[in-house]
Amino acid sequence: MIDSIDRQILTILQENCRTSNAEVGRQVGLAPSAIHERIRKLEVRKILVGCEARVAPRAAGLGLLAFVYVRTDETPGYTPTAEALAAIPEVLEIHHIAGEDCYLVKVRAADAQALARLLRSRFGSISTVSSTKTTIVLETIKESSRLPLALEEVDGG
Numbered sequence: 001m002i003d004s005i006d007r008q009i010l011t012i013l014q015e016n017c018r019t020s021n022a023e024v025g026r027q028v029g030l031a032p033s034a035i036h037e038r039i040r041k042l043e044v045r046k047i048l049v050g051c052e053a054r055v056a057p058r059a060a061g062l063g064l065l066a067f068v069y070v071r072t073d074e075t076p077g078y079t080p081t082a083e084a085l086a087a088i089p090e091v092l093e094i095h096h097i098a099g100e101d102c103y104l105v106k107v108r109a110a111d112a113q114a115l116a117r118l119l120r121s122r123f124g125s126i127s128t129v130s131s132t133k134t135t136i137v138l139e140t141i142k143e144s145s146r147l148p149l150a151l152e153e154v155d156g157g
Helices: 004-015 021-028 032-044 080-086 112-123
Strands: 064-072 091-096 103-109 129-136
Touching: 004 021, 004 032, 021 032, 064 080, 064 112, 080 091, 080 103, 103 112, 112 129
Parallel strands: none
Antiparallel strands: 064 103, 064 129, 091 103
16 A cells, blocks of 8 residues: 555656655655655555656657557467567557457657558567557647556555
């Protein structure tokens, strides 16, 4: 379980993970040393699982966002396709999904031509991939990895 103070700490860190312990402490009414200990415990319990810098995709030359549905011919529970997809740097997320397709993959590429090359060379070289279906994003309205942390206590598992 996480309490309301942990929830406040997590909300602050989701907004800006570089917020100092002193500033987090000021916002929640605790000493920086207490914040440090709470963050350490949240990490040990794998509730807080990292801190990443968010880079503007266009600035990095990766302005095209696409979602690729991947169908495989592997047996259920067999994961070499997911492992091969995870090794591709342009792949940002892989979700094992229910339905006709096996995986939903979020990718970033420079442009449509780079996406085509990625699908042909990298996805196409995975022997267990039987087909792909790609949706190109025209405009992103909202994109976030922040979780909406409720005010009531929730199970951290």
